[in-house]
Amino acid sequence: MKYRLGIDVGGTNTDAVILDDQLNVIESTKSHTTKDIETGIYRSMKTVIDQSGIDPAKITHAMLGTTQCTNAIVERKNLARVGVIRLGYPASVSILPYTAWPQDMVGILSGKYRILHGGSEYNGESITPFNEDELRDLLKKWQGEVDAIAVVGIFSSIKPEQEQRTEVIIKQLYGQTFPVSLSSTIGSIGLIERENATILNAALHKVIQKTANGFAQSLIHEGVKNAKTYLCQNDGTLMSIEYARQYPILTIGSGPTNSIRGAAYLAGAKNAVVLDIGGTTADLGVLVNGFPRESSIAVDVGGIRTNFRMPDIISIGLGGGSLVKEDKDGKITIGPESVGYQIEEKALVFGGDTLTTTDIAVRLGQAKVGNSKNVAGISLEFAKKVESKIKEMIETAIDQMKTSGDDVDLILVGGGSIIAPERLAGVRSIIQNPKGPVANAIGASIAQVSGDFEKLYSYEKIKREVALKDAQQFAEKQAVLAGASQETLELVDVNETPLAYAPGKTTKVRVKVVGKLI
Structure with missing residues (x-):
């Protein structure tokens, strides 16, 4: 018998599961996320292995x-010093790199950039000749002053050759292991947003190295010596550790998509709305043919506008640890403040002094956790008012995710799902599974391994x-690089977008394939 180990780190809990080779859940555990993250990963890993009794x-x-x-960008911690090389002089000098970035972030990343000759028109013709000597002179000045380089060419999604040649020269001068991020492999059409995503990818070099190395060491420590290792991408699929080292930005937003994929598996559904209620937030996503629906608009990451693929997710400040307050006028507010991983210390049902949504769920008889006697003093009238507010928050979020007025099927997962009402307007059925709390x-x-490709x-x-x-x-080549088996590759999505402003029936083509793990 062979087994899989899955771990997901959330803001409140770190969950771990072991599945057999038929993808049956053998054992699962949920423990509090720790400040250093790694301790929580190791604890959950050790617990689930010990409880399962497997070799x-x-x-x-x-x-x-x-x-x-995600945390590194939001908290501005452990980021690499990035040099930005834009190929597009003089066409793009009116809008400089780092335009509209938070100033504290620019300072942390060094703020070094240069616009060099090169770049392409939308039809592939050169804007100005690519100048290798100009590039080499710049790299000599930057020697020792940057930890990673982001290379961005105008319309490189059509002609990536200049970016690729730039990478070759950088590695000639800085060494073959020096991290280089190419925009043609990361973002979509739209120079500034694609540039921003590429800079962030380069900035995450140190973070992903530490994450990957820490995960590998934890596995070895627990005797997991024969496993192939993967990180989760934000489209609900996996990538090998080595691929993740090149594209760490693809892990941003992977938490909600893990829940969506897990929910689909537990419910046996391919099309539904998924509601994942954690300790601090509730995330809503949409299943389309078994995969999370992607956002069609530019997405802000830590205050920085990007256009790389991201799941279409709505997050609201509603979780099992959310604080419940009533003002002097009787108005109820829920969240966004939460006791988070301290719920077993601070919530009333556990002997604490803070009123949370979990306390309300226990008072209403929706859940049996802690000591119900501790919330007996809460009036039923007040508890029902809070329940009504929770219902309103969830229904509003579901309406935002719907693309029609029809009722939808809702898959409810997450450790905080005990606070959800039994009935919701606009919902045809609510599907739950006992393993829902560890759906992520x-x-x-x-998850399978995917490959994405986009080109004009x-x-x-x-x-x-x-x-x-x-x-x-x-796309198939990308999937194989990410760790998919060539023989199992399957085309799952083709998207064609005609560009009205471009001649020659120019069309943006995006293709996605998935395959099984090697």
Whole structure:
């Protein structure tokens, strides 16, 4: 028998599960997330292995979903010094790199940038000739002053060759292991947003190295010596540790997508709204053909506007540890403040002195945790008013996620799901599973590996079917690099967007394939 180990780190809890080779859940555990993150990972890993009684050497795959990259950007910690090279002089000098960035972030990343000759027009023609001597002179000045470099070419999504040549020269001068991020492999169309995403990817170099190394060491310490290791991506799929070292930005937003994938697996559903209630927030996403729906608009990450792929998620300040307050006029407020991982110390049902949504759920008989006698003094009238407010918050969020007025199926997961009402307006059915509280770790464990590719094609210069085949081949290459088995690759999504402002029937083609783990 072979096994999989899945771990997901949330703001309140770190969950771990072990699945057998038929993807049945053998054992699961939930423990509080620790300040240093790694201690919580190790604790959950050790607990779930010990409880299962399996031989750690029989674990063949280990997956980690983590918020460390997101936290590093939000908290401005452990980020690398980044040099930004934009290929597009003189066409793009009116808008400089780091435009509209928070100033504290610019200072942390060093703020070094240079706009060099190069770049392409939308039709692939060169803006100005690429100048290698100019690049080499700049790199000599930056020697020892940057930890990573972000390379961004105008319309490099059409012609990435200049970016690729820049990377070759950087590694010639700085060494083959020096981290270089190319915008043509990260963002979509839109120079500034793509540049921002590429800078963030470069800035996360140190964070992902520490995360990957710490995960590997924890596995070895517990005797998990034969497992292939993966990190979770934000589209609900996995990538190998080595691929993650190149593209750490793809881990941002992976927590909610793990829950969505886990919810889909537990419910046996492919199309539904997923509500994941944790200790601090409730995240809502949409399942489309078994995968999380992606956002169609630019997304802010830590105050920085980007256009790399992100899940379409709504987060509201409602969780099992959310504080419940009533003002002098009788108005009820819930969250966004939460007792978080301290719920077993501060909530009334556990002998604390703070009123939380969990206390209300216990008072109403929706949950049996802690000591119900501790909340007997809460009036039923007040508890029902709080329940009504919770219901209103959830229903409003569901309406925001819906694309039509029809009722939807709702899959309810997460450790805080005990606070959700039994009925919700606009919801046809509510689906729950006993393993719902660890859906995120299950999602990490059962995920496949994906490959994405996006490019502009002129359908007057290349036949549509040839363009689609070309894009699919590149997506398959990305999936294999990320750790997928070539023989199991499957095309799951093709998206074509005609660009009205560009001649020659120019169309943005995006292709996604998925495959099983090697």
